[in-house]
Amino acid sequence: MPFDEALLTMDIDEEVTLRKMRVFLSFMRLGSLSAVADELSLSTVSVHRALHSLEEGLRCPLFRKSGRALLPLPTAHAFAEYAQRSLAACEEGIRRTRQVAGFEDTRMTIGSGYSLTVRTIPQLIFGLKARRPQLDVNLKLGSTRELLQMLREEAIDAAVAVMSDQEAIDDDVLTVELYRDPVMFAAPLDSPYAALDTMDLRLAREQPFVALNQDFITMQAMQPLFDKAGFQPRIALRAGNLFSLANLVAEGVGCGLLPSRVALFNTRLRLIPLTAEFAHWQSIRLVVPRMHERKPNVLALIAECRSLPEANG
Template structure:
C-alpha cells in the first residue's frame, strides 16, 4: 500500500507553489491567484510541513526554492494537469458540458416541438451536436435516470422529486375515428355510449395510453382493444384503416391522415397532458441543459 499523503497537501496549495515558482515573489503570486500574500506564505509553509522537508530557504526577506521545491513543482504540474483532464473526462462521461446532448422525446413531439427546440439550441450553441432518442414516457424516464439521455421532452412526471421540469404547453385529448363514422357530426363524444366500439391504443408506458385507460375508467367500462402499437403514427394509420377508434392528443392534428377525424370529448372525459422539458435536478447547472432550458422558455408561445 502507498504511503498516505498528508492532509496538508492539497491541489490548491500545489497551485500556490506553482504560482510562486513562476513569479518568484509573494506579492505577484498573490495577485496571480487573487489572494493575500499571507495566504501564499501560509500555503508554502504548510506544504513544507506536509512533505516534511525544506522547500525554501530564507535570504533576507526572500524565499529561495530548494532542489526539493523544484522536484515538487514538476510533480505538481503533472498532477494538476492529470486531474484537470480527469475531471473533463468525468464530466463528459456524465454528459455534463459535453460537445453533444442526448434528448429523449415522445414520437408525437417530433412534429413541431422537437424541430423548434433543436433549431433554437443550434442558434444558441452551433457547436453542440444533438442526438434524438424516441420512446414512451416510462421508457424515457428510465433512460433519464440511467444517464442514457440528458433531457426528455414528454409529459411532466408527477411526484418525482429528483426531476426538474420546465412546462412547455398543455394538450387536450380527442376522440379519433375514421372519417364518416357515426361520430362525425357530434360536437362532443360521450365515451359511456361507446361500450360496443372497437378500439386501438398505444402500449403501456405511453402517456396517451394512461389517459386512454383513465377516460374509460370514468366511462365505466373496459374498452375492447383490437390492437396495441408502439408509436402514435402507427396508431393513427390503424384508425385511418378502420381497425378501430382511439384517443389522440391535439398536437397530431397537422399530420393526421385525411381519413381520420378528431372530435372533442364531453367535458367529464376531458384529459389534458402537460408537456415539458425534464432533466435530473443533480444536473440543473449543466451549461448544455441551461441553454436548452432557456430555449424552451423562449419557445413556449410558439409551441402552445
C-alpha cells in the same frame, strides 16, 4: 481519494504563486524582461517584481545580474522543471474538474417519446444548437416508462416525455412543463361523429377502438375516461406508437382517444374535442436529474424548453 497529509502541511510561502511561476517560466524561455512583458501583457516592472518576490518566497536566489540582464543560476534551472510540472498538473486538474462538472461536455443524449419527434423535438434541438453550437446531440426514443428508466441508468442526460398529472415524480428529478396537449376523440373523416363540435364519450359505447400498448402513458391515462363514461372499450387492435394508431383510425379500423398533436402527422382523421366532463390533458415535460441541473448543457436545454412557443401558451 486519500489525501497526502504531508502535502497539506507543507510550508509554502504565500509569495510562491502560479502566476509568478508562469512569469518565471516565460522568462526562462525568452530571457528578456521586455519580451516577457509583451507576451503576458505586463509592464517590465511587474515582470521584475514577480521574479524578485518569487526568489523571496523560495528563500534562495534564482538569478544573478550582469549589467541590466538577469542570468539564470543552477537553482533557476532546477526550479523550472518542477514549476512546469506544477502548472501542467494544475491546468489538467482544472480541465478535469470542469469536465466532471459538465462545463466541457460536447455530447448530450436526449430521450424522447415517439410522437414528439414531429415538431417538438426538432424545434428543441434546433434552438439548443443555436445556444450551444459545439454540442453534438444524440436522440433515443422510447415510452415514458422506458425514458425514465434510461435516466435512472444514466443512459440519457435528459428526457422529453409525455406524462399525466397523476404521474409519480421522484424527488431526485427536475421537471419543466413545455406544454399541455388536450386529448381528443379521433374518428375517420367519413364517420358520423365527424360533424360534431364536441364529443360525449358515452356516445361511442358501441364503437370499436384502437389503442396503444399498455406500456404507454397515453393508454394508461385513458382508462379513467372510459370508467367515467360507464363502459369498457372494445379494442379492435393495438399499436406500438401514435403514428400507427392515427393511421388505423384514418383507415376506419376503429375510433380512438388521441392527443391533438397527431394532427401534425395525419390529416385523414377528425379530431373532436371531448365535452367538459371528459376533458383531459397530457403534460409534455422535460425531465432531468437534479444532480445535473446546473450543468451548462442542461441549463441551456431548460432555457430552450421554456422559450418554445408551446411553453408560452
